[in-house]
Amino acid sequence: MSSAAISVREATKVYVTERGRTVSLDRVSLDIARGEFITLVGPSGCGKSTMLNLIGGLLMPSSGEVLVDGKRVTGPGPDRGVIFQQYALFPWLTAQQNVEFGLRLQGLGRAQRAERARHYLRLVGLQDFGHALPKELSGGMKQRCAIARAYAVNPSLLLMDEPFGALDALTRVQMQDELLSTWQQERKTIVFITHDVDEAAYLASRVVVMSPRPGRISEVIDVPLPYPRNEEIRLSPEFAEIRARVWRGVHHHREQRSIQPTIRPTEATTQGDMP
Amino acid sequence: MNTPAAAPTAAHAPPPAAHATTASSGALPRQIPMPWLYLATLLLGLGAWAVAAALSSNQLFPSPRDVVIAGWQILLDGSLIENAKASLLRVLAGFVLGVALAIPAGFLMGWYRLARGLVEPWVQFLRTVPPLALIPLVIVALGIGEDAKIFVIFLASFLACVLATYQGVRNVDNTLVNAARVLGASDLTIFARVVVPASTPFIFVGMRVALGSAWATLVASELIAAPSGLGRMMQVATQFLQTDRIIVGIFMIGLLGFVMDRILLWAERRLTSWQEVRA
Numbered sequence: 001m002s003s004a005a006i007s008v009r010e011a012t013k014v015y016v017t018e019r020g021r022t023v024s025l026d027r028v029s030l031d032i033a034r035g036e037f038i039t040l041v042g043p044s045g046c047g048k049s050t051m052l053n054l055i056g057g058l059l060m061p062s063s064g065e066v067l068v069d070g071k072r073v074t075g076p077g078p079d080r081g082v083i084f085q086q087y088a089l090f091p092w093l094t095a096q097q098n099v100e101f102g103l104r105l106q107g108l109g110r111a112q113r114a115e116r117a118r119h120y121l122r123l124v125g126l127q128d129f130g131h132a133l134p135k136e137l138s139g140g141m142k143q144r145c146a147i148a149r150a151y152a153v154n155p156s157l158l159l160m161d162e163p164f165g166a167l168d169a170l171t172r173v174q175m176q177d178e179l180l181s182t183w184q185q186e187r188k189t190i191v192f193i194t195h196d197v198d199e200a201a202y203l204a205s206r207v208v209v210m211s212p213r214p215g216r217i218s219e220v221i222d223v224p225l226p227y228p229r230n231e232e233i234r235l236s237p238e239f240a241e242i243r244a245r246v247w248r249g250v251h252h253h254r255e256q257r258s259i260q261p262t263i264r265p266t267e268a269t270t271q272g273d274m275p
Numbered sequence: 276m277n278t279p280a281a282a283p284t285a286a287h288a289p290p291p292a293a294h295a296t297t298a299s300s301g302a303l304p305r306q307i308p309m310p311w312l313y314l315a316t317l318l319l320g321l322g323a324w325a326v327a328a329a330l331s332s333n334q335l336f337p338s339p340r341d342v343v344i345a346g347w348q349i350l351l352d353g354s355l356i357e358n359a360k361a362s363l364l365r366v367l368a369g370f371v372l373g374v375a376l377a378i379p380a381g382f383l384m385g386w387y388r389l390a391r392g393l394v395e396p397w398v399q400f401l402r403t404v405p406p407l408a409l410i411p412l413v414i415v416a417l418g419i420g421e422d423a424k425i426f427v428i429f430l431a432s433f434l435a436c437v438l439a440t441y442q443g444v445r446n447v448d449n450t451l452v453n454a455a456r457v458l459g460a461s462d463l464t465i466f467a468r469v470v471v472p473a474s475t476p477f478i479f480v481g482m483r484v485a486l487g488s489a490w491a492t493l494v495a496s497e498l499i500a501a502p503s504g505l506g507r508m509m510q511v512a513t514q515f516l517q518t519d520r521i522i523v524g525i526f527m528i529g530l531l532g533f534v535m536d537r538i539l540l541w542a543e544r545r546l547t548s549w550q551e552v553r554a
Contacts, residue, residue, distance in 0.1 A: 058453055078459035088454035092472045092549040101468075102458035135551045153458060 005157060005189040006032040006055055010064035013050050013215075024050045026214035027064065032189060034156075039192045040208050041200035041250060047215020048193045049161055055191060056082045056159050069156065078102060081150030081188075085162040087142040089134040095121060095145045096130035102153035120148040123182055140171040147182065157189035164199070172196075176203060180229055197250060201243045202234060209249035219249040337519040345519035346526070354508070359527050361503040362493055365421070366531075369428025369496075370489040374482055376429075377436035381481070384437070385444020385474070386466065398437055406431045407495045414499055424496040431492040432485035439481025443474030476550060479543040483536060490532040 013025040025047040032038050040048040053059040054066050057076040066073045068080060076082075089098050099117035108116070121127050124144040134142055143163055150158055164172045176199060183190060194200050200207050201223060209219040223242055225233055233239055321339055328338035337345070349355040383390035384398075406427045417423040447470050455469045497506030505524045512520035 056457060058457070076453075076457045076459075078457070080457065082453070082457040084450055084454065086450050088448075088450040090451060090454075090469065090472070091551065092475075092547075101455070105459045105464065133549050135549065149458070 004031040004067075005034040005036070005069060006030075006191070007067040007070075008051065008055070008064075009067070011051070011054055011061045011066055012063045013047070013054065013059065014062045023214035025054070025061075026216050028215070028217055030208065030217060030220075032191065034189055035187050037183065037190045037192065037203055037205045038208055039194055039200040039204040039206075040210060041194055041197065041246065042210030042218075043195065043212055043250065045212040045215070046210035047212070048210050050215065051210075052082075052159050052161050052191060052193055055157075056080050058082070078106065078153045079155050079157070081153065081155035081158045083143070083146050083150050083158065083160040083163045085165045087134070087139075087146050089142055089145055089149070091134050094131050094133055095126055095137065095148075098134070098145055099149045099152050102149060106153065116152055117148075120152045121145070123151065123185065124148045124178065138171075139167050140175055143167065143175065144178070147179070151182070151186065151188075155188065157191065160190065160192040162193050162195070165194070172199070177230070179203070180227065184227060197243060197247050201239065201246045202229060207242075207246050207249075209246065221245050221249060335516055335518045337522060341519045342522045342526075345517070346523040349508075349520065349523065355523070355527070358503050358505050358508045358524075359531065361501075361507075362497070362505040362528070363531055365424050365496065365504065366428060366489045366493055366535075369425045369492075370432045370486060372425070373429045373432025373434075373489070374436050374485055377433045377481065377485070378440050378478060380433075381437045381440025381478075382444055382466075382470070382474075384441040386470065391441075395441075398434060401430070402434050402438070406492045410495065410499060419500040423499050424501065427496040427499075428489045428492050431488040435485040435488045436478070436481035439484065440474065440478050443477025443481075444470055446477065447473040476543070476547045479539065479547065483539050483543075486532065486535055486539060490528055493528070 008028055008030045010027045010029055011025055012023070012027050015022045015024055024045075028047070028051065030051075040051060042048055050059060054061055055068065055073065057073045057080065060074075089095075090101065093101065096114070096117050099120055100113045103113040103116055118127065118130065121130055124147055126141060126144055126148065129137065129141065129145075134145070137145060147163075164175050167175060180203065192203060194203075204223050207221040207223060208217055209221065210216065211218040221242065225236075225238060225242070325339050328336050328341075346355065380390075380394060384394050385391070409430070410423075410427060413423045413426055417426055451469055451473060452465055455465045460468065493504070494506035494509065497504040498510070501507040505527050509521050509524040512518075512524070
């Protein structure tokens with residue numbers, strides 16, 4: 001267990017608002033091995049973003065704990081890169097300066113910073129756009145720049161919160177392939193949130209399906225397809241089968257609820273605090 | 276200057292191709308260039324004034340020509356430059372002091388809850404009081420010298436700029452703060468490298484509003500026994516019913532304010548050109 005890159009143990013997150021308590025995450029446990037590509041998929045409100053923020057250290061659990069490399073998470077740190085859906089590039093800095101931002105915080109010299117930033121911009125195909133401001137980049141290019149920025153500080157894991165959610169379908173597929181190729185060149189543990197079943201199945205070595213109210217893991221699906229993945233795999237019957245399993249995992253839960261009053265057997269313990 | 280008479284006719288002709296390509300993306304190719312519109316409205320205003328003055332039976336209503344003559348006279352005897360210089364120095368002193376204090380105060384209010392709680396009530400209270408109403412108290416406290424005048428201008432500039440800066444800090448996108456945090460930035464780094472640049476556009480808005488307030492307060496501040504200044508010049512002119520000189524004073528204040536605003540605008544464009552929204 002302690003060898004896991006990420007270990008989420010009985011993590012619960014309760015939000016207390018004026019309208020009452022919301023259990024965003026209910027005693028969730030998950031172990032993620034080094035170098036795995038995990039996708040978290042589920043409808044909105046299933047707590048997938050909360051889970052990511054707990055691992056990133058931007059949120060603290062109400063109870064339970066999150067370990068990264070065996071150490072308890074107490075706050076954010078450069079060992080865990082985060083990529084946001086809204087890109088979150090600093091608009092007053094060029095692409096190159098954005099990538100250098102984290103390197104500068106690590107105390108790297110000017111020449112070293114510039115060289116590493118150039119390396120990662122090249123890795124994501126932005127070598128010709130180092131001097132461009134974010135406003136001059138397309139959505140896909142902005143997100144590639146954000147990926148380069150996260151990669152540049154050499155984190156051991158990358159947390160991606162619906163990074164391609166704002167992109168059009170074609171760019172999205174292209175970004176998925178690029179992300180996989182970047183990941184194969186510099187292997188990191190990746191936790192990737194999406195609500196797109198295709199994306200979840202195509203990228204992951206394991207798909208974690210979550211269900212809402214309260215947020216729980218309802219199913220974990222292994223994806224035994226080899227990397228590198230390509231169009232051939234995307235169109236294969238094996239992929240279709242896995243995709244169908246993920247689809248059922250995401251949608252089945254809701255059906256079951258409406259037809260039968262019982263929830264999944266593993267989660268059958270009654271919740272007294274549910275409204 | 277080009278011949279101004281050519282402007283009205285040329286305004287109807289299609290603009291040259293260079294305008295169509297260099298114009299901002301939202302502009303249609305057949306639109307009249309802005310400078311021509313400015314010139315046209317200026318000429319229209321002057322024309323309306325000249326006609327109104329010619330038709331008016333009121334002898335105290337000066338024509339544009341009267342004002343030009345009056346302006347030329349006080350330019351030649353040196354009093355216009357002297358008064359403008361005195362006013363400009365007051366405005367600059369009050370404005371620079373006000374902004375220099377407002378920016379750090381605004382940052383403190385936006386960043387620290389304690390500072391917000393302690394400072395904001397005073398700012399909101401003073402903001403609704405016209406600086407003119409404070410003048411009697413300022414005279415009692417600071418006398419009738421230069422300090423009193425600069426203080427009133429300072430206060431007006433400060434109040435305008437401090438709220439804008441504070442708003443700017445409050446409006447910083449939380450995702451950017453988080454992005455810096457996950458890259459390993461400390462609170463101090465986040466402040467210096469994220470909050471300050473992100474709120475710069477707001478600060479410039481505050482500075483421009485402050486500049487307007489500073490000039491608006493100037494005439495009032497020169498009510499305090501000023502030996503010189505454009506406000507003083509206008510008050511003397513009022514006593515002698517020299518309405519033409521009053522209008523010269525108005526133009527000078529407008530012109531100096533306009534030039535200073537353009538300088539700020541230029542600096543703003545240079546420093547905040549990274550913004551997505553720019554027409």
